[in-house]
Amino acid sequence: MKTVIHRGNTRGFADHGWLQSYHTFSFAGYYNPERIHFGALRVLNDDAVKGGMGFGAHPHDNMEIISIPLTGALEHKDNTGRHKIINQHDVQIMSAGTGIEHSEFNASRTEPVKFLQIWLFPKKRDIAPRYEQKTFDPAERQNKLQVVVSPEENTDALWINQDAWFSLGKFDKDKSFEYSPKLEGNGLYLLVLSGSLKAGNETLQARDAIAVSGLEKLNVTTLEDTEFLLMDLPMAV
Incomplete structure (x- = not known):
């Protein structure tokens, strides 16, 4: 077994004024040769965008992109004509596939939005671009795992073009669980959003x-x- 700890205060950081972004893996102006990716997980950005600001239209291809608003809401537009608002408790997934151009702005003119932006290498390349989002009831993750992303079709989770499962949890103090990878050869990446926990023999604080x-x-x-x-x-990717 191999274990790597990423402490929240060791992440790359970029302050663009309108955007404060923490990078777990090498991204844009942040480069760390020891943090290129973890298996299929290529990007894990922890972003805060000021009111009325955002990312102008830009292209992606052959990447599975997941956005999870933590507070506030995102406004999404893309070159297929799609225009959506992604609220707290929503999860968005976009298969860039053969290519898509999109923009993401804070949906509020005054309040900040904080969200996770996650990129995974796809299982199949050059698929037709696709987009999906869904609202998940936070009560369904109280002291249990709520699967929000899955490669299995016809489930309550968003489908992803990769053998990956994302689960959100909101656990009371002194609760325990054990988790086994769904597939042989899969690894696990656990990010603490708030509070603290012990995973294996390691103690993790918020954003560790x-x-x-x-x-x-x-x-x-x-x-x-x-x-x-x-x-x-x-x-393996």
Whole structure:
């Protein structure tokens, strides 16, 4: 088993005035040769955008892109004519495939929006671009894992073009669970959003993360009321 800890205060940081962005993996002006990707997980950005500001139209291809607003809302537009608002408790997924151009702006003129932007390498390349979003009831993640992204069709989760599962959890203090990767060879990446927990033998605070590969199961115990994102994803890409 291999374990890597990414402390929140060791992430790359960019302050653009209108945007404050923390980069777990090398991105834009932040480069760390030891943090290029974790298996299929290529980008994990923790962004805060001021009211009325955002990312102008820009292209992507052959990447699975997931956006999870933590507070506030995002306004999405793309070159297919789609125009959506992504609110807190929503999750958005976009398969860039053969190519798509989109913009993301804070939907509010005054209040900041904070969100996670996550990129995964796709399982199949050059598929037709696709977009989906869904609202998830936060009560359904209270002291249990709520799967929000899955490669399995006809489920309550958003479908992803990769053998990956994303789960959100909101656990009370002193709650425990164990998690085994869905597929042989998959690794786990757990990001603490708030609170603190113990994963295996490691204690993690808010915005700390643990990346584990080659394991049968991960034991997790919350040390206080805690919210987190758990990603189960392929290591071979």
